[in-house]
Amino acid sequence: MDYLYLDGKKLAENLLYWQRLAKKYRASLNAVTKFCLSEAQYVDVLVKNGVNVISDSNMQNFASLPDSLGRQLQCCVIKTRLSDIRSYSQSSIKNDGQGIPPVRFYLSDEECLREIRKIPEKFQPQIVLIMECGDFKDGLYKSDVERLTVEYADLPILGVSANFACLSGKMPDIQSLRMLSDAARFIQKQRKLDSPFVSVGGTVMHDILESGEIDACGDIIVSEIRCGEGIFFGYNSSKGGPVSGLNRDVFSFGAEIIEVQEKNIPEQENEGLNALGAHSAPRPSGKRQCAVLDFGVLGAPLAEVFPKDADIIRIGQTFDFSVIDITDSRKQYKAGDFVQFSVNYASASFLCMNRFITKMIE
Helix, strand or coil: CCCCCHHHHHHHHHHHHHHHHHHHHCEEEEEEEEHHHCCCHHHHHHCCCCCCEEEECCHHHHHHHHHHHCCCCCEEEECHHHHHHHHHHHHHHHHHCCCCCCEEEECCCCCCCCCCCCCHHHHCCEEEEEEEECCCCECCHHHHHHHHHHCCCCCCCEEEEEEEECCCEEEEEEEEHHHHHHHHHHHHHHHHHCCCCEEEECCHHHHHHHHCHHHHHHCCCCCCEEEEEHHCCCEEEECEEEEECCCCCCCEEEEEEEEEEEEECCCCCCCCCCCCCCCCCCCCCCEEEEEECCCCCCCCHHHHHEEECCCEEEEECCCCCCCEEEECCCCCCCCCCCEEEEEEEHHHHHHHHCCEEEEEEE
């Protein structure tokens, strides 16, 4: 059976880097755990290394977290739906005690605020309004944030957040961060809060936080840094490269070989389409040593896993299986052996969703 392995020591090293970066701005660190479905075994590793706030875009993932983590952990829903709010309301009023209830909703539609108004005041979660800062994925314009803050004066609106480089590739800049800070100060004044609250995400914020530009301005607020990819993968997709000094191999994937055979591969392409409805890509021809692996598209896209054996050639996939060419490898692979792969945010997300992938932590 295939497995996804997490190196706890390397994760702790990456986490320490982000904790220090957040501390530089007197900000809290919010670990985004949506890619691993906020599974308890992964969240437990974070908590043991000082994390006390996590975020997921699916509230139901918090339902499986044990009560023991709830004493040390706050959960946030960063893409809140109306159905989330209704479910939260029913669960809170019934006090069913399932999992860890979220303490904070990040939302961007007035209908969500109307729904929260129906929740008894003592059960209402904190609210963070998502602002539109140029990526054009989700978020309210600043004028609407201010209007809603006034019109919903009875709700516990805490501050604002923004998502950069999610859809359009809009990178964070001083102008956007200043706009967020101004909106947060407006909310602080209206709500008579101790301090303004600005939550920024995710790994895309790394370069501008490290650059010193924010310090030089003096009027920009960073209260919370939300981060997932940078912690777990040491990579910044918005920049198309690694975050310098961080571990890229926190996770590794082991795929079991179910067959090794020598195949006589012709040069011509087949006319038909493959199981995925596409023409197969060209592959080395002649007598080739090939291995079939125990995962397919339903496990993870082959293009998003990277053989640690540099002499392996990735050939293709069906829904259940993957094929690699091991002809040039110096290793003598056989059925039952495991081929090791590095993974990225995308492939690890697929693997975490598959119940047939064994999760291992050391």
